[in-house]
Amino acid sequence: MNRKPELSFWQIWNMCFGFLGIQFxxxxxxxxxxxxxxTLGAKVDQIPILWIAAPLTGLLVQPIIGHYSDRTWTRLGRRRPYFLVGALLSTLALLVxxxxPLLWVAAITLWMMDASFNVSMEPFRAFVADQLPVGQxxxxxxxxTFFIxxxxxxxxxxPWLLAQLGFDNTAARGMVPETVRYSFYAGAAVLLLSMLWTVANSREYPPQRLAAFADSTPLTETPIDARKARRSGALWALAGVALAVLIHVFALKPEVYLLAAGLLAYGVALLWLAWHHGARGGAQATHGAAAQILGDLYTMPEAMRRLAWVQFFSWFALFAMWIYTTPAVTAVQFHSSVPTSAAYNAGANWVGILFGAYNGVAALAAVLIPFMARVLGLRRTHLINLWLGAAGLLSITLIGNPHWLLLSMVGVGIAWASILALPYALLSDHVPAQKMGVYMGIFNFFIVIPQLLAASVLGLLLKTFFGDQPMGALVLGALSLFIAGLAVLRVQEPARAVLRSAAASRA
Known part of the structure; x- marks a missing residue:
């Protein structure tokens, strides 16, 4: 039997070590x-639209990098050249x-930073599936997740630690405090060094060998039905135009146009795909990169379609938490919304502690999740973990003492660990090795799209239902995680026959 060999603990450690820097x-x-x-002058209701650069770059970059990394083979291997390029660009962005000096410069740098992170991160997801058998x-x-x-x-x-060591935690108007600046410098160094470690201490299977392993999902080309794609594209485009008209008629916030633009763009892409296949015909593999990526998106495996809903609601919640926890906690638990005040900066530092706490919990939970999955299955384990995250987010809105918010982070951390691990384990068994990169990149759509939606509508939802109070975003996040837990029950478990075979080979 041509089975993919299992790797040792330290081999897995080395191949994942670069994620330490990415998540840093x-x-x-x-x-x-x-x-x-x-600090540079953005208002609270402007923050979501400024953050839009981050998910939008992921939407564009990850499938492209995945597509080309599937087709790359160099002296450094298949995925590692992208690790290295992304690390160098990320280091530069963290330093800048x-x-x-100005808000627009920070917004452009955020775009560059997130694009660079994605260049490195996308191949890492495929790298694990490339190198490990299903059972591992x-x-x-x-x-x-542990390194994350x-x-x-x-x-x-x-930043909090540097403040304790005597670095300035406040600065003049329009200036970033020393605690934040030196934290970013340290992050640049950690990211570059950890990525170099993985590049130097891991190896990759050549594409032919990878496709020959017995546990590899067979590659099948699903033909594109041009007529059906044309009909779907027209409906999506019409929905985008109709939404834009409603936004104009009811004078909704301008950022909601982003949602309309996304619907229209997807519709136009499907119309182009239908025209392209109708005009050229032939196997999907003979078309250009854009047509192949869109074709793979349109014909994705059914398991991936079902996981898309799990990811959608999970990442809507996470995006709401990331961009609104600082204004929510500083306003409610620290009673200040003035960025130059000592109370606001103390609250912002405490949010850093809270985020550190949930990531610490995630590192510990990462050790336990494989055992939970073996006992309960991947689906039920993920459901339980997502609901614990929902309870954690909801509790933030009910707790007055900021120190007790550490308890809220236990649930959030368990959910975060699960979100970073189990959807990819569920997906990778249904994806052929020859397209692992592009499908992992397309899977990122269902991380990015909810973030784009959140950037479009969170400000409107908070104004309409929560009186512009940032804490309302955390309530919406809790509800979203609850729905994600229900959606995971529709996803099929990985093939138990393969897992049992892997266990038997170990025995």
């Missing part, structure tokens, strides 16, 4: 970018961000 950078971004934007994939993604947690803990508490 992401955690600095998540905990401090809203603070930087407010805290020194941005949950453990591989859990190891990534460790990196994020250190990065999140770093």
């Amino acid at each position: 950078g992401f955690a600095l971004q998540n905990a401090n970018v809203s603070r930087i934007l407010q 961000m805290p020194n941005a 994939r949950a453990a591989g993604y859990a190891m990534q 947690g460790v990196g994020a803990v250190v990065a999140s508490i770093l």
Whole structure:
């Protein structure tokens, strides 16, 4: 039997170590970018639209990187060249961000930073599925989650820690405090060094060998029905135009046009795909990169379609938490909404501690999740973890003492660990090795789209239903995680026959 060999603990450690740096950078971004934007003059209701750069770059970059990494083979391998390029660009962005002199410079740097993170991160998801047999994939993604947690803990508490060491935690109007600047410098160093470690201490299977393993999902090309794609494209485009008209008629917030633009863009893309296949015909693999990526999106496996709803509601909740926890906690638990005040900056630092806490919990939960999955199954384990996250977010709105918010972060951290591991373990068993990269990139659509939706409508929802109170976003996040837990029950478990075979081969 040509089975993919299992890797040792240290081999899995080395191949996942680069995620320490990626999440170090992401955690600095998540905990401090809203603070930087407010320092440079952004208002609370402007923050979601400024953050739109982050998910939008992921939407564009990840499937493209996945598509080309599937087709790459160099002396460094298949995925590792992208790790290296992304690390170098991310390092540069982390050095620039805290020194941005103007709001528009910070917004552009955020775009560059997130694009660079995605260049490295997307191949990492495919890298685990490439290198590990089905029976070890949950453990591989859990190891990534462990490094994500460790990196994020250190990065999140770093501004607070530097303040304790005597660095200035306040600055003149329009200037970023020393605690934040030096945290970003440290993040740049950690990201580059950890990524170099993975590049130097891991290896990859050549594409032909990878496709030959017995546990590889067969590659099948689903033909594109041009007539059906044309009809679907017309409906999506019409929905986008209709929504734009409603936004204009009812004078809704301008950022809601983003949602209309997204519907219209998807409709136009499907119309182009239908025209392209109708005009050229032939196998999907003979078309250009854009047509292949759109074709893979249109014909994605059914398991991926069902997981899309789980990801959608999970990441809507996370995006709401990331961009609104700082203004919510500083306003409610620290009683200040003035970015230059000592109380606001103390509250912002405490949010860094809270984010560090949930990532610390995630690192610990990553050790337990593979055992839970073996006992309860992947679906039920994910449902329980998502509901614990919903309870954690909801409790933030009910707690007055900021120190007790650490308890809320236990539920959030367990959900975060599960979101980072189990959907990928569920997905990878249904995706052929030859298209692992592009499908992992397309899977990122269902992380990005809810964030784009949140950026479009959260401000409107808060104004309409919560009197512009940021804490309302956390209530919506809790509801979204609850729905995500229900949606996971519709997803099929990985093939138990393969898992049992892997267990028998170990015995």
